[in-house]
Amino acid sequence: MTVVRLAGGALWVHSPCPPTDEVCAALDALGEVRWLVVPNRFHHLQTPATAARYPKAVVVGPASVQARNPQVKPSLATDDPAYRDATPELTPIHVRGVPFLDETVFFHAASGSLIAADLLMSACARDHWTWRWVARVSGRYEKARTPPDVRLLTRASEAASESISQLCELPLERILVAHADPIMDRPAEQLAEAWRFAVPAGR
Ligand SMILES: [Fe+2]
Numbered sequence: 244m245t246v247v248r249l250a251g252g253a254l255w256v257h258s259p260c261p262p263t264d265e266v267c268a269a270l271d272a273l274g275e276v277r278w279l280v281v282p283n284r285f286h287h288l289q290t291p292a293t294a295a296r297y298p299k300a301v302v303v304g305p306a307s308v309q310a311r312n313p314q315v316k317p318s319l320a321t322d323d324p325a326y327r328d329a330t331p332e333l334t335p336i337h338v339r340g341v342p343f344l345d346e347t348v349f350f351h352a353a354s355g356s357l358i359a360a361d362l363l364m365s366a367c368a369r370d371h372w373t374w375r376w377v378a379r380v381s382g383r384y385e386k387a388r389t390p391p392d393v394r395l396l397t398r399a400s401e402a403a404s405e406s407i408s409q410l411c412e413l414p415l416e417r418i419l420v421a422h423a424d425p426i427m428d429r430p431a432e433q434l435a436e437a438w439r440f441a442v443p444a445g446r
Contacts, residue, residue, distance in 0.1 A: 244257065247351060248273055249329075253274060253276075253278070254270060254273055254276045255280065255330060256270070256293070257280045258281070258282050258421055260289055261289050262293045276297040277300055278329075279293055279297070279300045280349075281304030283305065283344045283346035284305065287311065290304075291312075291314040303318075303326055304320070304321075305317070305321075307342075308345075321335035322337075332351060332352070333351055334350040334352065335347050335348075336348050336349070336406070338362065339402040339405070340401070344393055348410065350410075350413050354416065357410060357418045357430070360421045361421060362410075362420055363387040363389065363426060364388065364389070364390050365384070365388065365422075366384050367423075377391075387434070387436075388437045389437055389438065390422070397440075403441040404438075404442045404446070407435065408435075411435050412431075416430070418434060
């Protein structure tokens with residue numbers, strides 16, 4: 244979960260984690276939870292419970308998530324002016340050409356942070372041994388790559404390639420994802436390298 248406090252003090256919560264009393268106390272100390280963001284088709288599991296805990300918060304996300312989880316009811320999409328006008332600090336960018344994920348990432352210009360969920364992942368020594376083992380076998384141990392299922396189900400395309408290029412041109416200082424530590428070292432280069440398979444042949 245990534246949290247941004249917006250200019251007016253409201254909180255923008257991306258990919259909510261389980262809303263335990265401890266988590267909610269930490270959020271409440273920061274401000275009022277106003278936005279709950281479902282970033283793609285998969286990171287929706289804790290949104291219904293978080294929405295129940297914060298009934299005034301607006302759930303934002305892709306329509307495609309409802310087919311996977313009818314309990315998640317986004318009331319706005321990230322291209323809705325009502326959402327965009329209220330969160331000018333965060334630029335939403337849809338990653339095209341990857342319908343399996345249908346992910347929208349967010350660029351927070353003030354901190355140079357690209358906020359995403361499954362755009363990249365990697366394993367490290369603190370992870371569970373099962374994931375460390377899978378990561379070593381699949382080349383994702385201490386190395387940023389796409390999730391294995393994203394790699395398997397995404398074909399090279401102009402749309403995907405152009406989307407990743409657009410992200411790499413941002414003044415990135417870090418990439419925050421759900422399944423890796425913050426990616427601070429050469430973030431644009433690591434992003435481009437992980438998605439090189441999506442560049443059509445001959446380019
Ligand atoms: Fe994920």
